[in-house]
Amino acid sequence: MTISVSVRQVVGPEDAARRNTQGLRDGFVIEELFQPGKVNLTYSHLDRMIVGGIVPVAETLVIDSVAETGTDRFLERREAAIVNIGGAGTVSVGGRSHALGFQEALYVGMGEGALGFVSDDPEAPAHFYLLSAPAHRACPTVHITREKAKKVVVGSAEESNARTINQYVHPDVCESCQLLVGLTMFEPGSVWNTMPAHVHDRRMEVYLYFGMQDATRIFHFMGEPGETRHVVLKNHEAVLSPGWSIHSGAGTGRYAFIWAMAGDNMSFTDMDKVPMEALR
Numbered sequence: 001m002t003i004s005v006s007v008r009q010v011v012g013p014e015d016a017a018r019r020n021t022q023g024l025r026d027g028f029v030i031e032e033l034f035q036p037g038k039v040n041l042t043y044s045h046l047d048r049m050i051v052g053g054i055v056p057v058a059e060t061l062v063i064d065s066v067a068e069t070g071t072d073r074f075l076e077r078r079e080a081a082i083v084n085i086g087g088a089g090t091v092s093v094g095g096r097s098h099a100l101g102f103q104e105a106l107y108v109g110m111g112e113g114a115l116g117f118v119s120d121d122p123e124a125p126a127h128f129y130l131l132s133a134p135a136h137r138a139c140p141t142v143h144i145t146r147e148k149a150k151k152v153v154v155g156s157a158e159e160s161n162a163r164t165i166n167q168y169v170h171p172d173v174c175e176s177c178q179l180l181v182g183l184t185m186f187e188p189g190s191v192w193n194t195m196p197a198h199v200h201d202r203r204m205e206v207y208l209y210f211g212m213q214d215a216t217r218i219f220h221f222m223g224e225p226g227e228t229r230h231v232v233l234k235n236h237e238a239v240l241s242p243g244w245s246i247h248s249g250a251g252t253g254r255y256a257f258i259w260a261m262a263g264d265n266m267s268f269t270d271m272d273k274v275p276m277e278a279l280r
Helices: 013-018 021-028
Strands: 004-009 037-044 050-055 061-063 078-084 087-095 097-098 107-110 115-119 128-134 142-144 150-154 164-169 180-187 203-210 220-223 228-234 236-241 250-251 257-261
Touching: 013 021, 013 220, 013 228, 021 228, 021 236, 037 061, 050 061, 078 164, 078 180, 087 107, 097 107, 107 164, 128 257, 203 220, 203 250, 220 236
Parallel strands: 004 037
Antiparallel strands: 037 050, 050 128, 061 115, 078 107, 078 128, 087 097, 087 115, 107 142, 150 164, 164 180, 180 257, 203 236, 203 257, 220 228, 220 250
8 A cells, every 4th residue: 555645845925926826736735635545645844734635445544654754653743633524434543443424523642553544335435534733742532523513603694604613623622732623514605715814823724625516616715915816626625724824715616624723822713814905
């Protein structure tokens, strides 16, 4: 079994402002994340976040050692969160197996050992989305369903952004060192996410868009508030967001997204709001 790892260096705001569309995609967009029978990881130098897609089909896929971490074992000095956005499957770690259905998550603490991934039905494989950040202490491994997640209802139909934020890995749900992970669902007819926009220079973020039809596209807005750019994303594409950048989008059809953060603190509300008149 081969683990494919790509590395993304940090892109600053001045560099980003000068890039064309392909240059922005090269620096921030993660494509072809979920491929049958493969483990695809992207190692970002933004707070050392690792973003992964794992689709087991005929055999169990294992993440044990990843050279890019510089440690003998992948979770030796890291924590991880895994969200299943495909068919039913199982994640094994620390001598235990955890069955994950659609939109169920597993937080895995530092030092738990190798991760094993298997699908219940190879014809309808699980799509395991993995987030991993450096950790300084071991926290308990926890299985999190959408029912267990903390729910925050925000936005309105009038502003086309009525949505529910399901906070999976969050201090009110389970312990973690620095990972925060959640899943945002929209009310019918709402298309805007994270608008009005904000930045949080103390934490990076990564979005994964999913639950979209083949022809649906997300116009994801990024860049400094006064120097905005955009990239167009399809189903199962992810985008990295540095602390200096806004991270907002609108879809041509229904979608959902998983957000994850790492950085200085664990405060979900730590953000610098951007007035609409400041956007350009």
